Amino acid sequence: MAAAGIKLHPACRVRQEEFGLLFYDSRGPRLLFAETGNLLAPDYFEVVRSKGELPDGLNSHQKRVVDNFVNQLLERGYLREQ
Amino acid sequence: MSNKFVEQGLRSPVNLTWEVSLACNLRCSHCLSASGEPAQDEMTTAEALDLIEQLYEARVFQINFGGGEPFMRPDFEQILDACHARGIMTCISTNGTLLDAARVERLAATRLVAIQVSMDGAKRETCDAIRGEGVYDKAIAALKLLAKTHIPSSINTVLTAQNADEIEDLHALAKELGVALRVSRFRPSGRGADNWQSLKPSAEQLLGFSDWLAQSGEVRTGDSFFSLTSQERQGLGLNLCGAAKLTCCVGPTGNMYPCAFLQTERFKAGSLRESSFQEIWDSSEIYESFRNLRIHSCEECQRFDQCHGGCPAVAWHLKNDISEGDPECLERCVTSIADAKKTDAA
Numbered sequence: 001m002a003a004a005g006i007k008l009h010p011a012c013r014v015r016q017e018e019f020g021l022l023f024y025d026s027r028g029p030r031l032l033f034a035e036t037g038n039l040l041a042p043d044y045f046e047v048v049r050s051k052g053e054l055p056d057g058l059n060s061h062q063k064r065v066v067d068n069f070v071n072q073l074l075e076r077g078y079l080r081e082q
Numbered sequence: 083m084s085n086k087f088v089e090q091g092l093r094s095p096v097n098l099t100w101e102v103s104l105a106c107n108l109r110c111s112h113c114l115s116a117s118g119e120p121a122q123d124e125m126t127t128a129e130a131l132d133l134i135e136q137l138y139e140a141r142v143f144q145i146n147f148g149g150g151e152p153f154m155r156p157d158f159e160q161i162l163d164a165c166h167a168r169g170i171m172t173c174i175s176t177n178g179t180l181l182d183a184a185r186v187e188r189l190a191a192t193r194l195v196a197i198q199v200s201m202d203g204a205k206r207e208t209c210d211a212i213r214g215e216g217v218y219d220k221a222i223a224a225l226k227l228l229a230k231t232h233i234p235s236s237i238n239t240v241l242t243a244q245n246a247d248e249i250e251d252l253h254a255l256a257k258e259l260g261v262a263l264r265v266s267r268f269r270p271s272g273r274g275a276d277n278w279q280s281l282k283p284s285a286e287q288l289l290g291f292s293d294w295l296a297q298s299g300e301v302r303t304g305d306s307f308f309s310l311t312s313q314e315r316q317g318l319g320l321n322l323c324g325a326a327k328l329t330c331c332v333g334p335t336g337n338m339y340p341c342a343f344l345q346t347e348r349f350k351a352g353s354l355r356e357s358s359f360q361e362i363w364d365s366s367e368i369y370e371s372f373r374n375l376r377i378h379s380c381e382e383c384q385r386f387d388q389c390h391g392g393c394p395a396v397a398w399h400l401k402n403d404i405s406e407g408d409p410e411c412l413e414r415c416v417t418s419i420a421d422a423k424k425t426d427a428a
Contacts, residue, residue, distance in 0.1 A: 013171070018091075022096075026144060031096065033087040
């Protein structure tokens with residue numbers, strides 16, 4: 001079955017910090033400090049999104065940055081395909 | 083682990099240790115909090131549930147429950163349910179004696195709990211000498227029940243002089259049972275202070291353990307052994323003390339401390355009966371002092387980047403000064419063995 005979208009892995013959590021987003025993976029446990037500033041809110045990851053679906057209001061450079069970041073999160077297991 | 087972000091200060095801890103009760107049905111000789119009878123005026127159910135709401139608001143990711151034996155609290159499962167309802171992950175450190183099939187089944191209904199069962203020896207006699215007669219068999223029975231579920235479970239062993247030679251066998255036992263092995267550092271607090279001389283691992287044992295750990299990547303140590311871990315394990319855990327930066331401790335009566343091993347009046351950061359969790363995290367002078375703590379005497383050490391001076395709690399209990407370097411770090415183990423050899427030779 002094809003993946004419907006991506007979402008935060010159930011073993012992971014994310015919250016906003018001054019520098020950006022702090023991810024926690026309870027399986028390690030491990031932490032990921034992401035200097036994303038205000039580009040992405042934590043709740044972006046808490047619902048299923050289709051791959052490539054980005055927040056409104058980003059310019060083309062920001063879209064590329066966020067898209068790469070989301071792909072990295074997927075590769076590193078913080079997000080998973082649903 | 084990047085220190086830059088930690089040093090900037092986080093809005094709340096990543097996780098915290100919550101010692102929900104001092105009540106315990108065992109009297110382990112190394113117990114960090116000298117548990118047995120409940121503390122006077124422990125937090126009520128209503129206070130505990132209110133704290134969970136505060137931790138949810140603060141976006142604390144995980145609560146590590148300890149004690150005492152957490153299951154001695156009649157409302158402990160209610161406390162767990164409240165955490166899970168808010169999506170807060172939990173890890174329970176238990177002696178395993180109060181885990182039966184029905185309770186394990188209830189715990190398995192959530193995907194948010196992990197359980198560590200304490201065992202202090204691969205041999206029954208080693209474990210029971212520390213934890214009490216019959217405890218080894220009860221812990222094994224609990225681990226077998228847990229292994230049948232999806233609950234991430236582990237044996238948690240405190241490294242002592244008595245069991246240092248059994249760690250490899252404990253690892254094999256954990257594999258046989260289908261659970262993980264986690265090894266914790268023995269620190270001289272609670273009854274551990276009373277029995278420090280008889281239970282503390284020797285420098286040779288600590289070095290041997292460090293070598294073994296370097297080859298045993300799947301063995302977990304929490305934040306216990308950053309003072310000892312080799313380069314190979316960097317990245318598997320912390321390279322500095324996380325107290326008041328990444329973690330903190332809530333005691334049974336609602337007092338907050340930097341860590342579970344410093345639950346004394348001297349290190350009380352505040353009381354949840356007088357201030358909110360966030361106020362204490364943001365404004366406590368004790369926490370500020372830990373955030374600014376620099377172990378200058380260790381800065382010239384070749385391993386400074388790997389441990390930043392080690393565990394302040396051990397330095398406090400053994401030297402009465404948190405700004406002294408960890409007396410049991412890898413470098414000091416090597417030096418003490420070399421000194422002993424020189425003395426023998428002379």
